[in-house]
Amino acid sequence: MAERASSAGRLGAAASVERAGGPDGYGYVFRDSDEPGGPTYQWVDITPMGTLLPLSGDEAIRTGVPIGFSFPYYGHPFTTVNVSTNGWLSFTSTLAAANANVSLPDSRSFVPDNLVAPFWDNLNVGPSAQVYVRNDGARFIVSWLRLSRVPNGGSYTFQAILYPTGRMMFQYASLGPTLNSATIGIQNATKDIGLTAVFNAAYVHDLLAIELPSPAPPWMTISPSSATIAPGDSLQVQIPVQSNGMTDGDYLGRLEILSNDPARSLVEIPIKVHVGVANATLKLDPEHHFLNPTSGLAAVSITPPGCAPTTIVPSSLSILDGLAVAPGSVPRYASCTGIFDFARMTLLGAIDDGVSSPIELIGELRDVTWFLGRDSLRMLRPTLIRPVAPYTGGSSVSLSWTDAPGSPESRYDLWYSPDGGTTWSQVALNESTHTRTWIAPRTGTLNGYLELVSHAKADKKFVGVTFSGPSGSTRTPRTRRWRTVRIASTCE
């Protein structure tokens, strides 16, 4: 009876041996040389040219064996492998004593992660046994030769072959008498996805080959998957990458284009996906870059990882969870830093109040990585107190304001915009009192704003900005014509 498991769940005792199985939760499947259309057994003898590993005894592991290429396994690249005397490989595990084979996947601590198990049992590299490795230019081969089983002895000779595409092949030349106590299978780094060809059951035999083809990564789809195009014509192929739920790291995929082109019937295109974000330095300098509203823009400095700010994709930038770079603004670059402009009123309005309000910005370095920068601002908004609008053009309007709780002693700027924040004029600069008489403009508006900016006197650090508006509509009696004044107010 064969006992099998996959990431889809344990299937339990099977009445007959399965010669193919999967896929597991990542997409790996297996099929053997007894299956119609399966692989062909063809032992690769690497003893003449291979490297004999200094590996002997019952429970030993040789770590850091170079593969000779970057081998993709469950989407992650590996360039070295660890080889165990117990008939398995791992790209990360160093569990020399892992001789108790289990059905995969299995997350218990004694089970190796990133496991490739051509014949995992309690084996021993005795005096007549050898373990060889070789990269023959096209593939990497590990051969376990004449190992004995603990405790029943016998002689077990088998090999695992890794291909740069991620394909794997297990081959069995000659096996000892006990064949129902091993695991043949694989499992991933987190030990929650795996594939078991057999566990503790009769299945494997001499001259058997088991192939695990390169899996289609679950995060990548291709549309269309086939098409006909005229000579000289072209076709756009969409390859959406779904990174939801993927842990941070680099993932490898590969696009194969098969065609009836007699010169190039196969074109392979590597696909690398980086999940996660690199750290960037974000700097908002309100005192120097955006306390003056006349430009309508707030400048933000970004120092991305590396030193290539010109590769920042401006359209990828998003600050405060959704605010994009101001349309038409032009980035500036200085050394390793890029300076980008955002709509000032929207940006300042979106920052939370507080002595340390967090600000996050994400963006992309073209074709390299996404990055995340964090800064914080002290945003202690004063409250502007003003009479109810509309105001009569030319009349005196008494304004006053109060500081936010905890706000340090401050000086204040007052600005007026008649057009919703597009243009601004100074009402007062560096006021130290909390009152101001303001003459409402004679020009009418429906969209006036007042803005009050407070700065801490002592450290010149930004304290708060308040907008008030839109408001105001008025008639000017002197000319006997109706005029409208809208005032956007400042602080609140």
Ligand SMILES: [Ca+2]
């Ligand atoms: Ca052993």
Ligand SMILES: [Ca+2]
């Ligand atoms: Ca066993």
